[in-house]
Amino acid sequence: MLKVENLHASVGEKDILRGINLTVKAGEVHAIMGPNGSGKSTLASVLAGNEKFTVTQGSVEFMGEDLLPMPIEERSRKGLFLGFQYPVEIPGVSMANFMKMAVNEQRKARGEEPLSAAEYLRMMKEKSAIVELDSKLTSRAVNEGFSGGEKKKNEIFQMAMLDPKLAILDETDSGLDIDALRIVATGVTRLHTNENATVVITHYQRLLDYIVPDYVHVLYKGRIIYTGDKTLALRLEKEGYDWLINNYEE
Amino acid sequence: MKSRLLDIMDAQYLPKGDITESGRWFYTATQSRNITIGCGAKVELLIFDSDRFEADCDEECEATIDIRLEGGAELKLVHVITHDSVTLLNIDLRGDAQCRVTEVMLGASTLKVTSSLMGSNAHFDLNGLFVLVGEQRGSVEVDVNHLHAETTSRTLFKGVASGVARGKFSGMILVEPDAQRILAEQTSRNIVLNEAQILTEPQLEIYADDVKCSHGATVGQLDSDAILYMRQRGLSLEDAKRMQVEGFVSDVVMHAAIERLMEPLQGLLSEKFKQL
Numbered sequence: 379m380l381k382v383e384n385l386h387a388s389v390g391e392k393d394i395l396r397g398i399n400l401t402v403k404a405g406e407v408h409a410i411m412g413p414n415g416s417g418k419s420t421l422a423s424v425l426a427g428n429e430k431f432t433v434t435q436g437s438v439e440f441m442g443e444d445l446l447p448m449p450i451e452e453r454s455r456k457g458l459f460l461g462f463q464y465p466v467e468i469p470g471v472s473m474a475n476f477m478k479m480a481v482n483e484q485r486k487a488r489g490e491e492p493l494s495a496a497e498y499l500r501m502m503k504e505k506s507a508i509v510e511l512d513s514k515l516t517s518r519a520v521n522e523g524f525s526g527g528e529k530k531k532n533e534i535f536q537m538a539m540l541d542p543k544l545a546i547l548d549e550t551d552s553g554l555d556i557d558a559l560r561i562v563a564t565g566v567t568r569l570h571t572n573e574n575a576t577v578v579i580t581h582y583q584r585l586l587d588y589i590v591p592d593y594v595h596v597l598y599k600g601r602i603i604y605t606g607d608k609t610l611a612l613r614l615e616k617e618g619y620d621w622l623i624n625n626y627e628e
Numbered sequence: 629m630k631s632r633l634l635d636i637m638d639a640q641y642l643p644k645g646d647i648t649e650s651g652r653w654f655y656t657a658t659q660s661r662n663i664t665i666g667c668g669a670k671v672e673l674l675i676f677d678s679d680r681f682e683a684d685c686d687e688e689c690e691a692t693i694d695i696r697l698e699g700g701a702e703l704k705l706v707h708v709i710t711h712d713s714v715t716l717l718n719i720d721l722r723g724d725a726q727c728r729v730t731e732v733m734l735g736a737s738t739l740k741v742t743s744s745l746m747g748s749n750a751h752f753d754l755n756g757l758f759v760l761v762g763e764q765r766g767s768v769e770v771d772v773n774h775l776h777a778e779t780t781s782r783t784l785f786k787g788v789a790s791g792v793a794r795g796k797f798s799g800m801i802l803v804e805p806d807a808q809r810i811l812a813e814q815t816s817r818n819i820v821l822n823e824a825q826i827l828t829e830p831q832l833e834i835y836a837d838d839v840k841c842s843h844g845a846t847v848g849q850l851d852s853d854a855i856l857y858m859r860q861r862g863l864s865l866e867d868a869k870r871m872q873v874e875g876f877v878s879d880v881v882m883h884a885a886i887e888r889l890m891e892p893l894q895g896l897l898s899e900k901f902k903q904l
């Protein structure tokens with residue numbers, strides 16, 4: 379589904395990604411961990427197509443196509459979803475209108491007719507239930523005045539609405555209390571199938587109790603320096619990153 | 629879309645002479661008019677430039693509309709300008725009179741609104757927006773004169789300009805020496821796209837001391853993070869920009885002085901925003 383080879387990216391003069399290799403197949407869950415400033419969000423942004431970053435080397439294949447020349451919206455319509463570490467507030471733009479447009483863009487890309495108003499309402503109701511998102515929130519402006527937990531639930535709600543092939547969730551578990559974490563994590567687990575794939579960027583083992591990863595990668599200074607199975611996350615939680623980083627730097 | 633405005637307004641053409649009873653009217657802004665709303669009358673009024681307007685004035689059209697609210701009168705006014713024109717709108721309020729205005733200016737026009745509060749407990753409230761595209765030039769001036777003690781006013785004007793358009797907003801709150809216990813607020817918020825520019829000049833002239841006045845003005849650009857966010861969900865760059873601009877002005881329309889006109893106003897705006 380996703381094949382990243384020797385990916386280098388920079389912003390201005392600064393090299394942030396320095397040779398990422400990552401292969402994700404349908405049905406898999408990958409966790410990406412690593413100290414702050416390692417380049418995790420940058421990797422997510424570059425895959426999503428954020429033009430702030432320049433790809434200087436390497437290739438990315440997504441669903442059999444060259445991803446890098448595609449603009450952001452095209453990547454989205456092809457089934458790539460990014461759950462933002464910091465979801466953006468958009469004053470005056472109602473959540474319901476925004477999602478309706480987004481859903482219909484995805485449908486158009488698949489050659490499907492736009493949803494009728496009734497179908498859309500039914501879909502919103504069904505999907506917001508997955509993350510127990512208060513129905514009042516969908517009539518409000520996008521993320522405006524949402525609490526931290528509501529913003530993260532709202533990301534997963536949007537993921538449910540768009541039904542992506544590949545979801546990259548950037549610290550969707552940060553800043554959540556135990557209840558919100560359970561709801562968000564259960565939501566993500568429910569949305570996971572054999573046909574799609576999930577990449578979770580996280581600092582915490584606790585999310586991985588719900589979403590059991592097939593692979594855990596450690597990103598450090600723009601490279602994946604170590605890949606293990608789910609037990610790696612446990613060890614990182616206990617022992618931190620030092621043992622890996624020290625190895626790496628020697 | 630404009631005929632929709634009329635359909636939904638469902639009102640009679642404004643008759644000549646004073647309005648002494650409550651009711652709902654419309655009026656096409658082709659000629660200057662003098663409108664007096666009698667004591668205690670509650671009036672809803674739609675003023676707009678009809679499609680005949682273009683034919684009427686191939687040169688620049690100029691109209692002066694004088695409105696006078698007698699004691700306790702209430703006016704809810706929606707004023708829509710879609711053609712290039714010059715409009716002077718003067719609104720005088722006697723004691724206890726209440727006026728709520730929504731201005732929607734979509735032409736390369738000049739608009740000057742002057743409101744004079746001349747009696748206790750008079751209140752003037754204005755929500756407005758202008759949208760300029762391409763090479764359009766437009767300017768809006770709002771002068772609120774607090775000539776009497778215990779009067780209040782609030783103005784919010786939003787401006788959007790794209791292409792190489794030039795827009796200007798000037799605001800003035802004047803408080804006369806004996807006009808104590810005044811509350812006045814004026815806000816100008818603007819977004820510019822591309823090479824467009826908007827100039828905003830809010831001013832205060834206050835000669836009394838027991839006064840609460842505030843004014844603020846901003847000119848900003850579209851939020852690139854918001855655009856990125858929307859595009860990540862599949863919206864095209866154009867749609868993402870348009871949605872954000874519509875969101876920016878939405879509160880003006882949502883709080884339209886005549887609630888039933890919300891939807892057709894939204895429609896008019898959506899049409900205009902296709903040209904952004």
Ligand SMILES: Nc1ncnc2c1ncn2[C@@H]1O[C@H](COP(=O)(O)OP(=O)(O)O)[C@@H](O)[C@H]1O
Binds near residue numbers: 413415421
């Ligand atoms: N827009 C930017 N401009 C300059 N430096 C950036 C920018 N975005 C990220 N960086 C830098 O790139 C590095 C990686 O950041 P990031 O990808 O956010 O890390 P992580 O998500 O792993 O905490 C950091 O040193 C950060 O300061």
Ligand SMILES: [Mg+2]
Binds near residue numbers: 420463549
């Ligand atoms: Mg990050």
